[in-house]
Amino acid sequence: MDVAPNWYLALSAVLFTIGTFGVLFRRNAIVVLMSVELMLNAVNLTLVTFSQSMGDPSGQLLVFFSIAVAAAEAAVGLAIVIAIFRSKVTVDITEINLFKH
């Protein structure tokens, strides 16, 4: 292995942060959804790195589950966004605040 594990960890931390900021500041629900996916994949990278560097397979095992869960979440998320679009004709999440206080 040529690249030290720390570089992978740093990369995944950066990706995670980018994802977090995406969720916090983008207005389009679809983009927010994508940002969440980015966060999950950043974590997958961390898991794989640790798993590889420690020679322990359970980290990679979790990655498989995490990918499956992310897929399920994406499906449900898109369905919800479509339902929102149908009733509100917008996917701007700053306009969705029926419930508050």
Next chain:
Amino acid sequence: MDLSTAFPTLVTDLPAAFSMSVVGLVGLAMIVLDAFRNDHPAIPWLGVAALGVSAAWEATHLGAPQSTVFFETLRTGGFVAFINLIILLTGLATILLSVPYLNQLRYDYGEVYALIMFSTVGMIMLGSANNMVSIFLGLETMSVCLYVLTGFIREDEGAVESALKYFLLGAFSTGFFLYGIALMYGATGTMALPAMAAAELGTLSTRLLFWGGFALFLVGFFFKVSAAPFHMWTPDVYQGAPTPLTGYMSTATKAAAFAALILVLVHAVPGGEWQLSVAAVAVLTMVIGNVMALAQTNVKRLLAYSSIAHAGYVLVGLSAGTSAGYAGALFYLLVYAVMNIGAFGVMSMLEWDGKEGREQTLSSLAGIANDRPVLGSTMGIFMLSLIGFPPLGGFAGKYFVFAPAVDAGLTWLVVIGVLMSALSAYYYLRVVYVFWMQSADDVEATDPVRAAAFPRATVAATGTLVVCAVALVVLGVFFGGVLETTLGFFESTAMATAP
């Protein structure tokens, strides 16, 4: 690992997964049945049967010794049976209460019940986890089903909005949660909870990695149990979701998530270094939950903030970090599940329209108890128990989460808890007051009750509420046996007590 014994082990361990398999398979059967005949009226009863059988199975295992199965990924024994019993019975009550409600809305879809079953499977896995992978899988199975359940009334703008909020924030918190697992894994090199406690955290950087990871991991749990400041989704989602399912979310989800949290605290981080963090979150949660509840006019929203406050009380028990504290928290979860499912159950019977119902203010129900004495009196008991009024279950529950905390030297925390709990009397009593002591003439007629549009009370649903109310009285008077059982879980050798 010698794989030659793997298959026989799996087979011998199968009974440990009895409830999970029964509930999951019946859930699948429901979907199949629904495909042949849309919205078959037998579907909910299928669920009732499966949950009932599983609950009976778990009840016989309350005294079972603590052990692990499936290559140490899941736990079995009394603790697991106790949590599963809470989850299964809550699920049962939810289905019974949902039938009239969904019929009234004409949303009696078969898949709703199937989703309840699937999320129950996730909760069971969460409550019996002995491994980070099981925790993640259980949590996500539960959550994804709940996202759908929140928003399945697609035509209702409010329901879909709360589904979106729940989903986005849930997925967001999952990101933190998973990252936390990854960091803890990186620090210890294992996913198994007991092995994490055994791992050496030699260097400072490893320790930082582990505890930083643990904090992120806690974020995921605090989100699910709606502890402040991770609670903000709760009122919005509870208000928009169909009422009986809100009850389910607020009780079974919390029971499962708290159970897993207890397992982690006991097995993976028994040192108690987290005490201050948990206590701080407990304070914030109790204060925000109770103070915000004071200002609510919508009953569902009020109950949402109340459920936040109650998560705070449980956290007080956990922050004691002693076996008495954990046992008290378990007992509290049981009592809380009974009273909250009851309170939401009553509200589901008093809602006249799923869409406008969410606008339903407390004052529109003025004097309702005179027309519906059973609902009125059970609601009275639920509210008094939520206040913590002796001799109801809520009082015993609060006592057994607060007393261990005092013993653990957290008197300041308990003082705040008791003060907040005293404050809560104000808003709970307001519900009793409006139900019983006002009449419709006392309030402005802007929000009239359309009693004719209430869901038709079925015997099963009313019976569920009465059983819950009676159970609260029983739990408040004869709680000795239950508490002794929960204490037993933490005193046996398999589950070491924290210092």
Next chain:
Amino acid sequence: MTSADLLRLVLLLPLAGAVLNGVAPLFLKHLRTRETLLGTIGTAVVAIPFVLTVYLFVTFGGDPIVADYFTWMAAGDLDLSFAYRVDQLSLLMTLVVTGVGGVIHLYSIGYMHGDDGYWRFFAYLNLFIFAMLNLVLANNLPVLFLGWEGVGLCSYLLIGFWYTDLRNSAAANKAFIVNRVGDVAFLVAMFLVFRELGSLSFDVLLAEGPNLPEATLNWIVFLLFVGATGKSAQIPLFVWLPDAMAGPTPVSALIHAATMVTSGLYLLARLSALVLGAPVVMMIVAIVGAATALMAATIAVAQDDIKRVLAYSTVSQLGYMFMAAGVGAFFVAIFHVVTHAFFKACLFLGAGSVIHGMEEVEHGLEEQGRDPSDFDPQDMRTMGGLAEYMPATRTTYLLATLAISGIPLTAGFFSKDEILFKAFEYGYDGSTYAMAVWVVGILTAVLTAFYMMRSYVLTFEGEPRWPLSDQLAPHESPSTMTGALWTLGLLSLVGGFIGLPAVVQGGDWNWIHHYLGAKYGGPVAEASVQGHVPLALEWGLILLSSVIALGTVYYAWRVYLTQGLGYDAALKRRLRGVYQTWTDKYYWDEFYNEVVVDSLINGVARKGLAAFDTTVVDGAVNGVADTAQNASGLLRRVQTGLVQNYALALTVGAALLIGLMLYGV
């Protein structure tokens, strides 16, 4: 039947009555108007326990009987059961609760006649008796707390009984919230006791409690005392009691004069062994009691509402009892609890009878086509001359007035004199604060005699002052009501003979002291006093009290009979600002509302809450709750409904949590 079985009946009959009266009519609506049936059941389930208690009292052997019905829980290191304790103290309290309670039930049959909520009223009253019995008979703190909370709940329900009146629900809420403040202290004390002793049972608590380190003991006793100030209406938590008079008058008599408000005293007497170990707290108790007694007595002088006079008089008399507890004379406090239950219940029921009569006048005015809205049937300024119309009420009210004023040989004379003597004795022994308390006690005695006689004369003597008094005449109340009045009136006259002063026969005839006192084998400890007050001085003190009582009563009688309301005006002119302060109750409510509440709120915007306040809270905005609601106004602005704000809060929370977690690493 054993004592334990009898006790079970004593406890369960009122509960059964509450269930019968409360549940059956809820579902069977035709039962709601069967007043005779409901009233008979309601009264019988209190009267029978009274008879049983008398039997227990007569056959009581001297050793405490502990009846352990079933184990509440026995898990871990806590062993709790539904255990009740029959000893001298609890027997005496049970006699008062069921006896006076029974009489008041009887009275209510007539008083509540025709009310829509007749059934509810009796259900609540029965439930109250059950809770109160739990309170006085408990053998451990949790069962006592069960009763403690139970009486609070019943009081809430009964104050707000006429819930259509907004003022009542505000009063009910105020009472509940203020009491909860006291309950918090009680609960924390309970947790501390459990941590220190590992048990909550009175047996352990009384045996091992006094050996605790003094600092711990001080805290426990202080917190219990704070709890007691809530229930027993002492400074600073007394504000709810005068407002509680919004409830039906029998409720004021039963709960807010005779029984519930004395439960704080009962708690201190029950744990007297502990309290004696905390002399610092005892000083606080005595001073708070004295301050309350004096303050409430001055307020009572300046009130025109007959029930308010009695309410402040109750607060003042409770202050007296705390004075006694503060100088270590717990049995005297209980003695005063008993006599006070007689005469104050009699006074309240008499006031109820008067109000009944004045309401008749109000209806008469309505029939004559007069606007009755400015006529208040509780205002003494529109009464006068009722002696002619309501002779039985008048005589009993006079008897009770003489008793509370401390006219020699009446019940109030003995108990009040004993309190003053004990304070003096303690002071004579070298305690400065006790002497100060004694002086305040004397002053209060003067004021008490004055304002009580004032209320009697303004109500019953002189000429009628209501409009059209030549045409409209109130009538005497029915015999169930006057029967109750006579019973209590006679008891106010003779009830004091259970505690003759020590100077008579060297204290041998002081039955209550021998019965309750620890040095005679009873449950109530007392402070030991070294120096003995000389006999002559003791007689002198008795003479002083007698002269004060007789003199003041005569003075008040003379001035109010000759000048009537004119004397009030004269007082007002002479005292000016002071009198105004009394009328305005020392601005306590303003203090709570403006200083405590507003100053905490001003920083927090009230926007958005205005609509809520008017429509939903039903005017029940006060004190603590108001503060918290305004705090929630600020928090509500954080809850924007925008998902990204929530996510931001989550992220910030996660960062803080990481920081907190890593702080210790």
